Amino acid sequence: MIRSPHDASSPALPIPADDPSRTLTVADPDAPDAHHVAVAGGLYTILVSGAQTDGRYCLVDMLVPDGGGPPAHRHDFEEMFTLLEGELEFTFRGRSLTVRAGSTVNVPANAPHAFRNVSGSVARMLCMCTPAGQDEFFMAVGDPVESRNSAPPAPTPQERAEKGRLIEALLPRYRTEMAKA
Template identity: 35%
Template sequence: MSVAAENIRTVTWMGTTYTINVGRFESGGIVGVFESIVPAGGGPPVHIHHNEDEVIHVIEGDYEFWMNGEVVLVRPGNSIFLPRGVAHTFRVASTSPGRNLTILTPGGMEEFFVEAAAQAPRLPEHMDRLLQLGDRYGIEFRGPANWVVDQAH
């Protein structure tokens, strides 16, 4: 089965553009695949995925990932595996936007971005709304990255 162009969805939330190429509807929930364009210095709050494992493949830009108290630099052409249940975050360390491909297994969490873009919660003023949305998708937000010292607790 191929994904028709009309099934590809693009949304923007908090300055990042997400293009969902394969979602739970196309894969029967097996996998979610989306591309992100992230502004320089941008990235998510520290969070944990309770339902899925995540692979992020960097296409453009240098990314710094924080996981288990360590910072790892991931450059274009390289990937990082982020297992479920582990607190993590990243930021684009280059001066231009970064572009990455995310693969989730199982799929479904990519729909979080569609809902977040529709609801448009802003941080920190709408953190309560973001926490509620995250709960529905098994995402536990730990707080701002503030370029992370120790938020594994």
């Protein structure tokens, strides 16, 4: 069992000195310098990247279209979702449950899971991954778009096949396994 550093049985360690090379991050999904990417029909905005947190975590604002969501997958990092708008069906280790706006879902590392938007409209959620890396994966496999209000691109069958090959090639690097469609 992994213990919190605040556990009473853990020895007290000194707090490291402040690292002035790290700066305060204020994230605005509509800021001109925000990174927006279309992934599997959804629009994701990287609010806080791993580069900004020294690799500790990343935070992604996700707009998921009705019926959208990833196939079953698992990865070697923690993933937490806070649903801001809409309704999602989460499948965790083969069991499904409906999650509504206001709820937070934590997916333990290595556990198989998926989600699907069942709202009838776009769902919005924040996704935090720790450690970071999923932000890099989304940027590598997604299509950059102008803003979070942009229409996702409509790839040709050939472009979809190429994207599928790219995703398949990058999954091991990002310690992820995805179920075959």
